């Protein structure tokens with residue numbers, strides 16, 4: 194480790210800039226070539242961007258006029274930028290929302306009927322905000338009245354025109370990717386901030402003076418300072434406030450999470466200008482989120498909270514997975530343990546499902562990020578603690594692959610193994626960072642006759658491309674086949690590994706996606722509406738009111754149409770539309786649920802089911818001739 198170096202930091206925000214010398218504890222966080230300075234505000238008693246509290250009422254402490262927000266720009270039209278922009282536009286019809294991205298193909302997809310992101314409920318929200326709606330009427334039997342619903346003008350645009358999109362905005366949200374760095378200092382641990390740096394430079398060039406710049410990407414603590422410095426370098430005479438507003442949506446439930454978030458976190462400077470910027474952003478969310486759920490904190494707390502939230506969620510999964518290994522040895526049942534501990538209201542029951550481990554683009558990356566920051570701060574015990582969460586995750590998936598190997602008598606040669614589920618979780622078509630790919634690689638090394646993969650939500654091309662990145666050896670790769678239905682997948686297989694808990698695989702069968710879709714639209718004021726004459730529609734109904742109106746007109750119907758009020762404008766694809774021609778994926782999971790009786794008839798002995806997600810009932814499947822092994826399922830007394 195390099196010896197401490199002195200670095201000069203300019204603390205701004207007060208009328209006169211103060212120059213203070215601090216001792217950087219490691220050169221890992223310093224501005225090495227190509228590495229932005231995102232070192233956390235270590236060794237300082239308070240945030241370096243906050244001026245010391247003043248006792249006099251000078252100009253810097255007088256509250257400023259509230260900011261009027263008419264135009265918002267999202268930089269980055271990805272998993273976070275696209276859906277978040279759509280929800281903000283949907284609930285704030287008076288605000289123009291533009292989403293800009295360098296990727297023209299992605300932007301074109303957002304402007305077409307084939308959105309680049311598959312999330313339940315998202316297409317309808319995008320259509321309402323992006324295309325506007327028709328004027329319409331609805332008959333309400335409860336109050337025996339016909340209600341007129343005004344048309345809506347479009348207020349959501351997707352574009353590659355960064356200059357104009359950013360230039361018109363009162364608030365600019367940076368939502369670009371921050372993957373784990375693969376090269377140089379911090380490789381394999383810290384976040385690669387090159388996209389954040391690039392986006393910040395673009396914002397610095399085009400943003401109008403006084404714009405609020407929001408850091409929405411998940412970043413190491415201290416990144417807001419880097420953004421502020423970039424803005425100051427490019428536009429020294431302009432005033433920009435940088436606000437942190439991390440996103441907590443999960444893939445597969447993005448719309449539900451955005452529609453009804455547990456909290457919105459806004460971190461800002463505690464100067465009048467910082468508080469004004471936070472208030473402006475708060476006003477946007479207040480379009481549909483109750484104020485009590487909007488938390489305002491300091492910038493560094495906000496940045497760090499995001500990493501800690503993910504680390505603690507992942508830690509719960511690793512904790513229960515570690516116990517699953519003990520259960521198998523001791524004869525206990527991990528699902529019973531989860532129920533037993535989850536009933537304690539201090540612990541709660543969520544994120545206690547034992548399985549093959551956590552995948553996805555966030556948990557691993559964010560824990561690496563957190564551990565790296567701890568390491569840079571010389572808090573090695575803290576860093577080791579969080580790395581332990583990842584160690585258990587790796588151990589759990591290796592343990593599962595070894596279990597499959599053992600169950601097949603330690604020999605896979607000449608055998609076919611079926612894989613049910615490739616996505617890192619159900620309800621998404623995201624194939625990146627799936628747990629399945631690691632297990633498949635481990636099994637493929639055992640030279641089976643075939644590994645057949647089936648996922649009801651992912652496209653075969655994407656699965657193969659992900660597998661190809663992990664298995665480079667051609668003959669090994671040739672054993673891996675992607676099938677488009679469960680019949681071909683299981684025909685002649687000796688074992689099935691369930692790796693994603695899609696409802697298709699459950700046995701006995703479970704209520705499925707449609708139940709989720711309708712509950713998405715359930716409003717809390719429904720009863721109020723039934724009580725009639727509440728006049729809730731008023732002259733300016735909100736989209737929440739219209740959702741309740743839809744509930745009301747469809748109540749009692751078996752099949753709820755997509756657009757019961759007939760508000761949506763028609764959508765059409767051009768001839769030879771690329772989106773129509775590429776193999777479609779369905780994030781809600783297409784195809785019929787598995788018929789386990791039929792599967793039993795097609796499989797070879799020993800007809801093993803290795804249930805990596807505990808979604809089948811072993812006693813029930815055993816009645817059909819299967820041998821079942823779940824996760825954390827000891828044999829009992």
Ligand SMILES: NC(=O)c1ccc[n+]([C@@H]2O[C@H](COP(=O)([O-])OP(=O)(O)OC[C@H]3O[C@@H](n4cnc5c(N)ncnc54)[C@H](O)[C@@H]3O)[C@@H](O)[C@H]2O)c1
Pocket residue numbers: 268269270271272273274293294295296299368369370371388389391392395409410411412440441442443444554555
């Ligand atoms: N995916 C999730 O579920 C999720 C949830 C919460 C937070 N996050 C965080 O949000 C951030 C974004 O994640 P994502 O999943 O949306 O990423 P993504 O890769 O899906 O999208 C990022 C987009 O940014 C664009 N982009 C990159 N540099 C740009 C630039 N200079 N100018 C304009 N556009 C640019 C890319 O073309 C891409 O379309 C990450 O920090 C991630 O950790 C993700």
Ligand SMILES: O=c1ccn([C@@H]2O[C@H](COP(=O)(O)OP(=O)(O)O[C@H]3O[C@H](CO)[C@@H](O)[C@H](O)[C@H]3O)[C@@H](O)[C@H]2O)c(=O)[nH]1
Pocket residue numbers: 411440441442443444445503506510543544545546547548549550551552553554555556617618619
């Ligand atoms: O009890 C559980 C819960 C989840 N998982 C697995 O954990 C992974 C992550 O699941 P989830 O958290 O639902 O999905 P993500 O889309 O990765 O969302 C996480 O990561 C996002 C990106 O930062 C955050 O915004 C979300 O709040 C956070 O839940 C998946 O492989 C799940 O199968 C389990 O194994 N057991």
